Amino acid sequence: MQKNTLAIVLIILGLIVLAFPLLGLVPISILTGLGVAFLGIGLILAGFSDRAENSGLGLLEIVLGIIALVLGLGFILNPGLFSFVAGLLVAMAGLFLIIIGIVAVFTKAGGSRWNGVVAIIIGIIYLIFGYIIKDPFWLGALIGLWLLITGILMFFQKD
Template identity: 85%
Template sequence: MQKNSMAIILIILGLIVLAVPMLGLVPLSVLTGLGVAFLGMGLILAGLGDRKVSSGLGLLEIILGIIALVLGLGFILNPGLFSFVAGLLVYMAGLFLIIVGIVAVFTKAGGNRWNGVVAIIIGLIYLIFGYIISDPVWLGVLIGLWLLLTGILMFFQKD
């Protein structure tokens, strides 16, 4: 019975987030921002401690900590930044897949050019999703769909 209750809650949450997509994005952005900000603070503190052992490593940790702290605060204060970074990462993955696919097509990597064609097609799909994800509203819609589908699948799953 508890599983069905959780499934119904997920379905309701999914419908709410689909109706107002930013409701799904803001908590995800804030939670990610908190995690990245804490990571940044930890890196800064570790860098201050490691300066005595290795000034280069300590300085690197401090710089990475500052970047993580600024990025984490940016995620907390501006959910659109979270969407932009997520979309950017998906774009990069798509570009890498397209480049690998082109190389595979021209070099017959693995003895089969179709592997390269498939990589190019998947890379193009990644680029399309990167465009969709970099818009906060669409990222919220994707989160809402995930909640809804998870709830539906959980509801019909056998114990």
């Protein structure tokens, strides 16, 4: 029963992501920017207070705080910067899908080797789309497709 519940959740998540692949890009950019900017301010303040005790650590905190503050403000003021940084993570996401797929093929994780094959194929397509097309819409759609197919396979496989 628990497997069927997980399968239904994956199918629903897949349909949501397929329907709205760009749903949160700008709000995520602004929220991430605020978080990183606050981190930067905190590091700068901590750096000045730690400077008296340990000048090396205090200086490091100040430098990291300035970098974080500039990056956070960049995310807030220019969502394109967030997209650029997120684009660097495309390779990691594709590689994670491929690694998950390889592990699933060899260990039958999730109950079926087909889940692993699907993850490998989508991971390769994800890397190709990420480097050639660079459109977050299609990358989001691929993640939704992977969730949907994995949920369907999981729902119909025998225990």
